[in-house]
Amino acid sequence: MAVTRLIGSTGAPVLAVARARLKGVRGPAKGAMLELASLAPVVLGSDEECDLELRDDTVSARHASIAPGAPGEHGWRLRDLGSTNGLFVDGVRVIEALLDGPRRIKLGECELAFTLAGDEVEHALGAPFGGLIGESQAMRALFALAAQAAPADSTVLIEGESGSGKEMLAHALHAASPRRDGPFVVVDCGALAAGVVESELYGHEKGAFSGADRARAGALAEASSGTVFLDEIGELPLEQQVKLLRALEAREVRPLGGRPRPIDVRVIAATHRPLPKLVAAGRFRDDLYYRLAVIKLRLPPLRERREDVLPLARRFVGELSPGMDPARLLSPAVAAALEAHAWPGNVRELRNVIERACALTHGDRLEIDEMFDERPGTSPAAAEVNIDLPFKEAKSQIIESFEREYIAALLKRHNGNLSAASRSAEVDRKHFRELLRKHGLRESTD
Numbered sequence: 001m002a003v004t005r006l007i008g009s010t011g012a013p014v015l016a017v018a019r020a021r022l023k024g025v026r027g028p029a030k031g032a033m034l035e036l037a038s039l040a041p042v043v044l045g046s047d048e049e050c051d052l053e054l055r056d057d058t059v060s061a062r063h064a065s066i067a068p069g070a071p072g073e074h075g076w077r078l079r080d081l082g083s084t085n086g087l088f089v090d091g092v093r094v095i096e097a098l099l100d101g102p103r104r105i106k107l108g109e110c111e112l113a114f115t116l117a118g119d120e121v122e123h124a125l126g127a128p129f130g131g132l133i134g135e136s137q138a139m140r141a142l143f144a145l146a147a148q149a150a151p152a153d154s155t156v157l158i159e160g161e162s163g164s165g166k167e168m169l170a171h172a173l174h175a176a177s178p179r180r181d182g183p184f185v186v187v188d189c190g191a192l193a194a195g196v197v198e199s200e201l202y203g204h205e206k207g208a209f210s211g212a213d214r215a216r217a218g219a220l221a222e223a224s225s226g227t228v229f230l231d232e233i234g235e236l237p238l239e240q241q242v243k244l245l246r247a248l249e250a251r252e253v254r255p256l257g258g259r260p261r262p263i264d265v266r267v268i269a270a271t272h273r274p275l276p277k278l279v280a281a282g283r284f285r286d287d288l289y290y291r292l293a294v295i296k297l298r299l300p301p302l303r304e305r306r307e308d309v310l311p312l313a314r315r316f317v318g319e320l321s322p323g324m325d326p327a328r329l330l331s332p333a334v335a336a337a338l339e340a341h342a343w344p345g346n347v348r349e350l351r352n353v354i355e356r357a358c359a360l361t362h363g364d365r366l367e368i369d370e371m372f373d374e375r376p377g378t379s380p381a382a383a384e385v386n387i388d389l390p391f392k393e394a395k396s397q398i399i400e401s402f403e404r405e406y407i408a409a410l411l412k413r414h415n416g417n418l419s420a421a422s423r424s425a426e427v428d429r430k431h432f433r434e435l436l437r438k439h440g441l442r443e444s445t446d
Helices: 137-149 166-175 194-202 238-250 275-280 286-292 306-320 332-340 346-360 368-372 380-384 391-413 418-425 429-438
Strands: 005-007 014-026 033-036 042-045 064-068 076-080 087-089 096-099 103-107 110-124 156-159 184-188 227-231 266-271 295-298
Touching: 014 064, 076 087, 076 429, 096 103, 096 429, 110 137, 137 166, 137 295, 156 166, 166 184, 166 227, 166 266, 194 238, 238 286, 275 286, 306 332, 306 346, 332 391, 391 418, 391 429, 418 429
Parallel strands: 156 266, 156 295, 184 227, 227 266
Antiparallel strands: 005 014, 014 033, 014 110, 042 064, 064 076, 076 096, 087 103, 103 110
């Protein structure tokens, strides 16, 4: 059965997703293969960080995404992400399409064959975990997996963009583990100068080097009986990766100028980089990657879970302005603008926007103009001067930004009314709805 469906009326719900496959059949993508089974959208494009990288100049950096259909839908939903050259299914250009059987997908000069595999993958959906908020299927699946991973002592690798909440998830895993009473030590590998990596991780004895006027325990020893969080592990220099691997395998550290010492610590690492691609490029050790990725957790970016924007916004309003009523502050126009925004800075950016709006708003409604003005990349002028991108990519970004900002402004003017906004734009209501769905904007009740 190729339908996405919820299973079980008692206990934790399970979402059954039809397994599918993408195979490159023509053009630069010929021979490429990607299995589809996760709840998180899979991104197709020419950028190296895409889930399926298509090395083709006619393919946009983030060309399209594909994700399981909503519960009750048959197949997978394909969406154009504002590409320059368009997205085609069986020769027809689409903004969004439900793939419920064999289809041919064309992106630039690349042609992919989509097929359903005939079996299903079941994803448990959990309750909010450790203070994280999410109503989307991808987040609920993450909660279920995190709840299972927390009691184990296995190493965890958290993947996610900057600002998506990796450190918060790591701390939640620690707090729900048997090591909760031990220390939680954070090491930002991306901020460590090359000359101090060993001292920070493994410690040093007094006199081990110039300026070492006292002994210091490194992070791995400081976290004894607790958890060490190695943030941005992908930034660790190659020569230090083998030393970290040795310490994790032997469960001991050798401070600079000292003797080996045993450690008892759980390791949680995080990265915003695609480590498997770094491994393939020789920029990250494969043995260290496999040692870290015993359990992998992926935090989806906010643009992939727009149904979580308003619950997060309500939480932040409640935290930052306890005396204010989130329901009154987040008017339909403000809610539409929040859901339409791309959120390149993810949850961190959303919190900053809400904090700024609460501080500057007078009255009982947040002012959207005050929330987004002077923000980088939100005005056409800012996009026009971005000459660091190739022409087609810069043009694509400007068009996508224009569509999103135009729709958000119209919805604000018409208080979220879809019919009124489409009439004002002189655009067919059906096409206007497709644009809303393309940019992840919830339909309003007319």
